[in-house]
Amino acid sequence: MNNFEFKNPTKIIFGKGKIANLSKEIPANAKILLLYGGGSIKSNGVYEQVKKALSSFDVVEFGGIPANPEYAVLMEALKVIKSEKITFLLAVGGGSVIDGTKFLSAATEYEGETPWDLLTSGKPSLKGMPFGTILTLPATGSEMNSGYVITRKETKEKLASGGPALFPLFSILDPQVISSIPQIQIANGLVDAFTHVMEQYMTYPANGLLQDRFAESILQTLVEIAPAILKNPSDYNAASNFMWSCTMALNGLIGEGVPGDWAVHMMGHELTAMFGIDHARTLAIIAPSHYRYNIETKKEKLAQYAERVWGVTNGTIEEKAKAGIDKTEEFFHSVGIKTKLSEYTAEFAGTAEIVSKRFTDRGWMGLGEHQKLAPADAAKIVEMSY
Numbered sequence: 001m002n003n004f005e006f007k008n009p010t011k012i013i014f015g016k017g018k019i020a021n022l023s024k025e026i027p028a029n030a031k032i033l034l035l036y037g038g039g040s041i042k043s044n045g046v047y048e049q050v051k052k053a054l055s056s057f058d059v060v061e062f063g064g065i066p067a068n069p070e071y072a073v074l075m076e077a078l079k080v081i082k083s084e085k086i087t088f089l090l091a092v093g094g095g096s097v098i099d100g101t102k103f104l105s106a107a108t109e110y111e112g113e114t115p116w117d118l119l120t121s122g123k124p125s126l127k128g129m130p131f132g133t134i135l136t137l138p139a140t141g142s143e144m145n146s147g148y149v150i151t152r153k154e155t156k157e158k159l160a161s162g163g164p165a166l167f168p169l170f171s172i173l174d175p176q177v178i179s180s181i182p183q184i185q186i187a188n189g190l191v192d193a194f195t196h197v198m199e200q201y202m203t204y205p206a207n208g209l210l211q212d213r214f215a216e217s218i219l220q221t222l223v224e225i226a227p228a229i230l231k232n233p234s235d236y237n238a239a240s241n242f243m244w245s246c247t248m249a250l251n252g253l254i255g256e257g258v259p260g261d262w263a264v265h266m267m268g269h270e271l272t273a274m275f276g277i278d279h280a281r282t283l284a285i286i287a288p289s290h291y292r293y294n295i296e297t298k299k300e301k302l303a304q305y306a307e308r309v310w311g312v313t314n315g316t317i318e319e320k321a322k323a324g325i326d327k328t329e330e331f332f333h334s335v336g337i338k339t340k341l342s343e344y345t346a347e348f349a350g351t352a353e354i355v356s357k358r359f360t361d362r363g364w365m366g367l368g369e370h371q372k373l374a375p376a377d378a379a380k381i382v383e384m385s386y
């Protein structure tokens, strides 16, 4: 096992009716900016619950943060933060609203020329305005981590950043919010969380026995509850397990002391930037090809995964590894997610070359757990996924 330091300061407030506890978590004299997305919170009752809980506070609102949070929209929110002298940010939404709020938290403290530099400089944010979240869509884990991803339409870019100052102060997780989520977003959440675990687990044996079993147990739980939550998003037992699994998949714990990959996300982000494909779907497109392409270096873990998560007991290591990849792809199909780029866009020709050029231009010469996945390899993987 590798050395590590682990600190996660986010307070999780989990369960039925917990949004009512909100006021206890925010400093009494705070001036709050309530940030939300396209309006789902206004039709499912979450907005009313939040407003009621905040009745004694001075609250300004900023709605309209789109899925794949857009830089230009967030820059408008930054103006409001400054003109209204906001002191506390409250994100009410899924990963997009929470990520946008993290960017704003960092941007309020940023003294350079343009806050876009936060995404390109590679420097972690060490200062930020305090913020909390009310999660409405389990998927990203953003409610309990310090990373964020911002999209910029103008340049067709989607870049990630983060830093120790960007953990939410608290996150309220009431699984009842899941009852209004459309099935396609629930499927996205299942696949995103599943892939977060795979990015931290599907590498090579590194003697992280506990980390492996944490990872496998999250994967098994997601597979187990997937049919129930897709059939009935109001099934509280399925919803609570779904929500907690998504948070645990990317709050830092399972990746400590072991190597990580993350190349699937890096390639996937390019497909969102180029075609606007939902984040989770880009992962379902890339992951099977990525594992097939890298089977030599990943076969031990793929075989272990096939055995422990999918019960594949027959065959050689190679055969089990292949079966593990097939099972993964079948799982994505079983929740209704297609795994080929050509099933999302007819304009896929040339994508591999563009991704490889962008990686080269950014100096991303070696991705993955061995830092050996070159832009030319990324091109081959993207091409395999057409």
Ligand code: NZQ
Pocket (backbone or CB within 6 Å): 036, 037, 038, 039, 040, 041, 044, 065, 066, 067, 068, 069, 093, 094, 095, 096, 097, 099, 136, 137, 138, 139, 140, 141, 142, 145, 147, 148, 149, 177, 178, 180, 181, 182, 185, 188, 189, 192, 250, 265, 279
């Ligand atoms: O905007 P509204 O109207 O709220 O509708 C949203 C949106 O259209 C809707 N929704 C959310 N909660 C709902 C609901 N509809 C009905 N009932 C509810 N309770 O769902 C749609 C998608 O929301 P979004 O926040 O975009 O989804 P998700 O949580 O999947 O977030 C995706 C973003 O997170 C980034 C992705 O790249 C993408 O930009 N990621 C962030 C990560 C992180 N910070 O750690 C890691 C991830 O790998 C990912 O990259």
Ligand code: ZN
Pocket (backbone or CB within 6 Å): 140, 192, 193, 195, 196, 265, 279
């Ligand atoms: Zn993801």
